[in-house]
Amino acid sequence: MSKPWRIELLGKLQVLHGDSSYSHFETRKTAALLAYLALTLPKASTREQLAEMLWPEEDPEVTRTRLRQCLSALRRVLEPAGSETGPECSVLITDRTSIRLNPETVTTDAAEFDALLRTARKTSDSEARRTALQGAIDLYQGETLPGFYEEFALDARRRLSEAHGGALMELAPLLTARGDHTEAVAVAKQAVAADSSDEATHLCLMRALSAAGRTSDALKQGREMERILRQEWDTAPSEEARAFVETLRSTPVMAHVGAPSFPPPLGEPEPPVREAAAPAADPLPSATFPPQTLPRADHRRAVAALLICAVLIGAAFVWRSHPPKPAPAPGDRRIVAVLPFDISSSDGASDAYFADGLTEEMTNTLGNIGALTVIGRMSAARIKTDLASGGELARDWNVGTLITGHVSKEASRLRVVVEAVDARSQRVIWSEEYDKSYKASEVLEIERDVAQRVAASLRLRLSSGEQDKIARKSTDNFAAYDDYLRGRYLWNQRTEDSLKHAITFFDRAILRDPHYAPAYVGESDAYNVLGYYGYIDSDTASRKARFAAAKALEEAGGDSDAMAAACTSQAWEAMVYRRDWRAADDSFTRAIQLSPDYATAHHWRSLYLMLQGRDRESMDEIGVALKKDPLSFIIETSLGGRYYHERRYDQALRQYDEVLNLNPGYTVAYFWRALAREKAGMRSEAQGDLQRAVAGSHRTPLFLAFLAKNYAESGRRDQALAIRDELRRRNAREYVSPFCMAVIDVGLDDKDSAFRWLQTAYDAHDGALTFFGEAPPAFDSLRSDARYALLRQKMGLTKI
Numbered sequence: 192m193s194k195p196w197r198i199e200l201l202g203k204l205q206v207l208h209g210d211s212s213y214s215h216f217e218t219r220k221t222a223a224l225l226a227y228l229a230l231t232l233p234k235a236s237t238r239e240q241l242a243e244m245l246w247p248e249e250d251p252e253v254t255r256t257r258l259r260q261c262l263s264a265l266r267r268v269l270e271p272a273g274s275e276t277g278p279e280c281s282v283l284i285t286d287r288t289s290i291r292l293n294p295e296t297v298t299t300d301a302a303e304f305d306a307l308l309r310t311a312r313k314t315s316d317s318e319a320r321r322t323a324l325q326g327a328i329d330l331y332q333g334e335t336l337p338g339f340y341e342e343f344a345l346d347a348r349r350r351l352s353e354a355h356g357g358a359l360m361e362l363a364p365l366l367t368a369r370g371d372h373t374e375a376v377a378v379a380k381q382a383v384a385a386d387s388s389d390e391a392t393h394l395c396l397m398r399a400l401s402a403a404g405r406t407s408d409a410l411k412q413g414r415e416m417e418r419i420l421r422q423e424w425d426t427a428p429s430e431e432a433r434a435f436v437e438t439l440r441s442t443p444v445m446a447h448v449g450a451p452s453f454p455p456p457l458g459e460p461e462p463p464v465r466e467a468a469a470p471a472a473d474p475l476p477s478a479t480f481p482p483q484t485l486p487r488a489d490h491r492r493a494v495a496a497l498l499i500c501a502v503l504i505g506a507a508f509v510w511r512s513h514p515p516k517p518a519p520a521p522g523d524r525r526i527v528a529v530l531p532f533d534i535s536s537s538d539g540a541s542d543a544y545f546a547d548g549l550t551e552e553m554t555n556t557l558g559n560i561g562a563l564t565v566i567g568r569m570s571a572a573r574i575k576t577d578l579a580s581g582g583e584l585a586r587d588w589n590v591g592t593l594i595t596g597h598v599s600k601e602a603s604r605l606r607v608v609v610e611a612v613d614a615r616s617q618r619v620i621w622s623e624e625y626d627k628s629y630k631a632s633e634v635l636e637i638e639r640d641v642a643q644r645v646a647a648s649l650r651l652r653l654s655s656g657e658q659d660k661i662a663r664k665s666t667d668n669f670a671a672y673d674d675y676l677r678g679r680y681l682w683n684q685r686t687e688d689s690l691k692h693a694i695t696f697f698d699r700a701i702l703r704d705p706h707y708a709p710a711y712v713g714e715s716d717a718y719n720v721l722g723y724y725g726y727i728d729s730d731t732a733s734r735k736a737r738f739a740a741a742k743a744l745e746e747a748g749g750d751s752d753a754m755a756a757a758c759t760s761q762a763w764e765a766m767v768y769r770r771d772w773r774a775a776d777d778s779f780t781r782a783i784q785l786s787p788d789y790a791t792a793h794h795w796r797s798l799y800l801m802l803q804g805r806d807r808e809s810m811d812e813i814g815v816a817l818k819k820d821p822l823s824f825i826i827e828t829s830l831g832g833r834y835y836h837e838r839r840y841d842q843a844l845r846q847y848d849e850v851l852n853l854n855p856g857y858t859v860a861y862f863w864r865a866l867a868r869e870k871a872g873m874r875s876e877a878q879g880d881l882q883r884a885v886a887g888s889h890r891t892p893l894f895l896a897f898l899a900k901n902y903a904e905s906g907r908r909d910q911a912l913a914i915r916d917e918l919r920r921r922n923a924r925e926y927v928s929p930f931c932m933a934v935i936d937v938g939l940d941d942k943d944s945a946f947r948w949l950q951t952a953y954d955a956h957d958g959a960l961t962f963f964g965e966a967p968p969a970f971d972s973l974r975s976d977a978r979y980a981l982l983r984q985k986m987g988l989t990k991i
Contacts, residue, residue: 725928
């Protein structure tokens, strides 16, 4: 017989009863009381114990009164006036000395999780064990009681997290044994994500990869394991781990003919293929056949295996003919960061755009050399700031070469001093001074010469294709180039005013040179972001972003970087405005094929995957973006957004805290941290974050709307209504997204009005409506309404 009340503790605290759910409690201590009673079900706790646990070191008389108040508040949720009474209906069982939940009417996901793990460990049937483990893992929707920091919550979080990690590591080999290699690898990756500092999780993933035939990926994971162990624990891998790595290195390719063969990730080196004449023992048992005649089915399998072997031998020949570039070793000088150039000019700070743009162009030019790993522009900026305090970031990311520069702009001449510096010794490797006129071709000469000098200093031989990319110029018009740099500088600031001014400069660049592809890309990006934040109507944003991106592709002339950027813009427009998911996927895929190192393509594709309910792939993709630009504030903030979307609020908060510690003025991070804090029960702190976001964005309607929602849900209804009135007045003279009005009505608990505004936003292809799919926890109060699921289905957001 199912129990009518269910309390969920894994992922967030909520109470389910029939079709209703409750996740908001009168006070945080009320929620903590319920959480403790749920974790200790079916045991009773004395009132003294509960009071001491909730209010340690406070006056006992005061805490007893507070406990009674919390208990009354809890009854209003669990046993409201008018509900049925009697032992078979009660939720709370209390007397003068103790309190507990009724085990006859209440169940918890944590108890079910523990029961499934006990079943898995008792049974000897592998299929029953796999089913129980998978059931437990499916129940684990995130960390236990995120946002609760009482000792009981921390203990439960630690215990259940370790149990979840153990279940993942037990499930992966079971999946491997039944031939589900793809799923085994996915589960093992979850284990690593859950605890990357534990050697056992890495070994689990390496074994799953090896069984799937992905030896190079397994070896790569071994290198990652060693890096983490040395960085976090200052220790080397165990003898078992080292032995397994050696086994992988000596395993012939033919040993895995029974497993599916996956190509390595783009740009990742494969180890040399070894001869199969004297195979070493494979870590997994290989199928063998007796010498007698094979049955017909076995004969067909053997022939297929021989054909696969032939393909692999052919691949080995191709590998030897065109060997991949080796991965950079830690501290290798092939890991390069172009630090933001300094500038001095008669125009002072107003010329900062030029130094910033030249830095970005130099970064892109060096990125065309395949043997180099070039740190993204935003990450390089943080490395430069960090150098003044010891340069730990450069060491953490194994940067070997720093490119520094100083720009002097005078009336008719441009002087640039560039140095290449060894990141570890701070020794100047080479230095050059350039004295050029204001011509785009001469600025290009600086970028080309620096790229060639870096290659020469590292004894790299550039291919003809790399030389062509470095020499390619997008425009001969210096004024167009200058306007483009101004536009990109403003675009990177991401405010409404800066984006609109950026379009002005991109337009000017296009007027000066109608064939300048990067300027069209910049214009497309600007319109895309303006519509996404609801700064302009979506019809204008979509139409102009599509046109500019198509024009960029037309004018790119085979420039793969410009084409990749244009495809990424096309993908964003298809995803955010038209919700054409197939077109978005095709464009993102093409962009990454054209330029695998383009961090923005990986970053934006991660959002696409998340909106499509492909959370694991989304997290993998944001990880790739961070590898390409590891210190980018916007990508790091988006990583927090992925945690928030998965209801892993503690991890999201840690991520946002890290971003804001490094950049206290980063408005977008305050906004997202506020949403996570609300779900963690920190509503007043969330309110402060939203106020900072509103102030820092000059009262952006989207941020204002979420502040009004917070006010309404905190009982400050008058302030929420005042913001709604402000946005109504502003809508008479400027565009205000209907989604913003929906957000406010959600806070005011006016569901009918909220859904009317959401429908209006849907009909208008409103870009800001993307947040409805990007931040579903903010709309939990709508989930029980059938219109919620219907809207998500219409948007193509199939995972509810």
